[in-house]
Amino acid sequence: MQLNGSEIIIECLKEQGVDTVFGYPGGTILNVYDELYKHPEIRHILTSHEQGASHAADGYARATGKVGVCLATSGPGATNLVTGIATAYMDSVPVVAITANVGKPLLGKDSFQEIDIAGVTMPITKHSMIVKSIDRLADTLRRAFKIAKSGRPGPVLVDVTKDVTAATYEYTYKKPEEIVPETDRITEKDLNRAAEMINQSKKPFLFVGGGTVISGASEEVRALAHKIQAPVCDSLMGKGAFPGDDRLYTGMLGMHGTKTSNLGMYACDLLIVLGARFSDRDVGNPKSFAEQAKILQIDVDPAEINKNVIVSGSVIGDIKEVLKRLLPMVAEKEGGEWVSDIMKMKEAYPLAYSPDGLTGPFVIEEIYRATKGQAIICTDVGQHQMWAAQYYNYTAPGTFLTSGGLGTMGYGLGAAMGAKCGRPEKTVINVAGDGCFRMNMNEIATLVRSNIPVIEVVINNHVLGMVRQWQTLFYGKRYSHTILEDQVDFVKIAEAMGATGIRVTRREELRPALEKAIALNAPVVIDCQIDCDDKVFPMVPAGVANSEVFDESDLAKKNC
Known part of the structure; x- marks a missing residue:
């Protein structure tokens, strides 16, 4: 049957079993969004920023094992996906990013919101391609999903010129090719x-x-x-x-x-x-x-x-x-x-931390107890990420989502959004530092608008904790631009965006806060105030043998 390019894109998504996409509309991709409007069977999550969309597609993929999908318009819309695409590339996550570009006659002429996004993303994708002819559209999209999922998975970008989204061509349904494990090189x-x-x-x-x-x-x-x-x-x-x-x-x-x-x-x-x-x-x-x-x-x-x-x-x-x-x-x-x-x-050599006061490790252990170890835990990057890796016992794959290769601050909230969309039956908690939360806190508004019940636990030490730890241990305590001295109130920010905000300053306040957040089944931000000099141990200094690992007790002996 004859369909226009936008209709073909939607039909190809349906072919691949896509039920959720994350994105942000704009001029060149309007034809696609107009067609998406007619297909409520594909849930679209309008994020607050395109980076949130790419992280959400990543989190959806990691939590479900399916291919995550994000959409963006040309120019800045497309470039805002780049950090999320690179994050997925470093961690081998199957994502298909679909962007629209200016019409073919306008390519290469510095047109409004024109950029060679296929060229920009070439080093950070398994494959990137631009579709400038309607007869190549369906097969290119099908190929993108196959590449993203096969072998060592990874992100694929498909850029489509606006005239292709409006042109018509014969479309015939094709069953997706089965992705089989790679065994050719096993001898x-x-x-x-x-x-x-x-x-x-x-x-x-x-x-x-x-x-x-x-x-x-x-x-x-x-x-x-x-x-x-x-x-x-x-x-x-x-x-x-x-x-x-x-x-x-x-x-x-x-x-x-x-x-x-x-x-x-x-x-x-x-x-x-x-x-x-x-x-x-x-x-x-x-x-x-x-x-x-x-x-x-x-x-x-x-x-x-x-x-x-x-x-x-x-x-x-x-x-x-x-x-x-x-x-x-x-x-x-x-x-x-x-x-x-x-x-x-x-x-x-057990993991150990101070038994006094509210600390990062205690927060993670209390999350583990409150969720009985059954939650999907997402993190941003820094000290809280390491504590979440150390003090929560993960017993199943796809339950710990973090940016390991690229180390992307601001990753976790978008990823948690995607994970909850893909696994709605699971409790999904993002553990963030206050520095990371500032990066993409705007996605709290997305959670509220789309009724996605994610719990955001901010381990708030009012500093860039991991960088401060390095400055303490290796840079003579010269805290160059790592102290976050301001009056930002995360509880008020949460409430302003329509979420529930809870502040925790003492150990005994944490468990009730977590139980309330889980029971609410709604977006919640829990602001946990910890000391600025809590550190992650054990530690191996960069570039030395792992046998040089030390902890707080070793430091105390050394300084005696």
């Missing part, structure tokens, strides 16, 4: 080598990354860990891939990982790395990373093998499929002395 040779390394190991250690979450390999990872009695640590992006309440779990690895994970990694004879890219925040000094051990890396992306850390063996392919084939090839092990040693480490 018997690599599997045999991997099995041999595991079977010969006396002290195996698992390091679980975000690729494990993406592949849906949680059951296989748990089966492997228990079959070979290997302790398990994770990266920030790997949270939830292995249950945080499992006996073999040792906590996060890296800059703010546990002492048990950082020191235990130097005691193993085999480090099995599942879907982790050896980020500098995880490995510290790559030259000394697990230098005593053999390293086996399993990853879907061949570009990650030997990129940051040289490994002894590797298997390239979807982690779930690799582990399915590998599990029957490995022999059961007794935990024995190795696991016993790690358990002793866990007892000797």
Whole structure:
């Protein structure tokens, strides 16, 4: 049947099973919005800023496993998506961003609100393309969804000129292609080598990354860990891939990982790395990373093998499929002395914080208790992000959403919005710092307008906490532009936007505030006032070996 370009865009979204999109209208995309008006089966969330739309599409994708979709007009509308697109790219999140551009005759003439957004986003997408002919529109959109979801997922941008959104062409429905796990590069040779390394190991250690979450390999990872009695640590992006309440779990690895994970990694004879890219925040000094051990890396992306850390063996392919084939090839092990040693480490080096006053770690633990560990937790970036990773036990994938690679302040509120739209049955809480909340607090108005019941917990220390921590430890306490000395009242801001605002200054006030927020089932902002010098420990200074991990007690001994 003959349809115009805008109708084709909507029909392609329906083909792909899209039920929610996030966006902001403008001149060049008006034809698409006019058609969207006629299709209430696709819920559109009008965000307060296009960046909020891209973060919301990201959060929706992470929480549901589907492709997230955002829309924006040309020029500044499109460029406002860029930070969210880059965030999704760094964390391998499947997002399709659809933008509209000026008409084809106006391209390249510095027209009003014209920009080469496909060119701008080329380095931060799996693929970016501009559609300047109506006969290419449907197939380009279908290809975009396939690219976003297949292999190592990531964002794809499709820019459509305004004349294409108005032109007509023959449209025929096509069932979406099935996305199958990548197995072409899995070889018997690599599997045999991997099995041999595991079977010969006396002290195996698992390091679980975000690729494990993406592949849906949680059951296989748990089966492997228990079959070979290997302790398990994770990266920030790997949270939830292995249950945080499992006996073999040792906590996060890296800059703010546990002492048990950082020191235990130097005691193993085999480090099995599942879907982790050896980020500098995880490995510290790559030259000394697990230098005593053999390293086996399993990853879907061949570009990650030997990129940051040289490994002894590797298997390239979807982690779930690799582990399915590998599990029957490995022999059961007794935990024995190795696991016993790690358990002793866990007892000797627990996470600890001051028992006095309202602190970041206490806030996270109280959230865990109030939600019984069943919430979706989103975060922004900074100290609160690390506390949320350390003190909330994640037992399922897709329940901890954070900007790990790009480290985007302002990410969490939009992501929480998207997660709640995708998983309405879940309690969704965004944990933010006051600096981050200032970045995208305007999306509270979106939550109220669209009746999206997200709880925003602001851990408010009136400073840029993580930067201040570095200034305290490494910059002689020179607090250059990190003190937020103003009279901003987050409770009043919440109320002004139509949400409920609650201020918490003492420990005993927090649990009632959380229970009230959950019971209200409406947008709520809880402003938790903590001390400006609360710090995140343990810590590994940038660029040094993870074995140099220290905590507050180590600092006290050093300063004696």
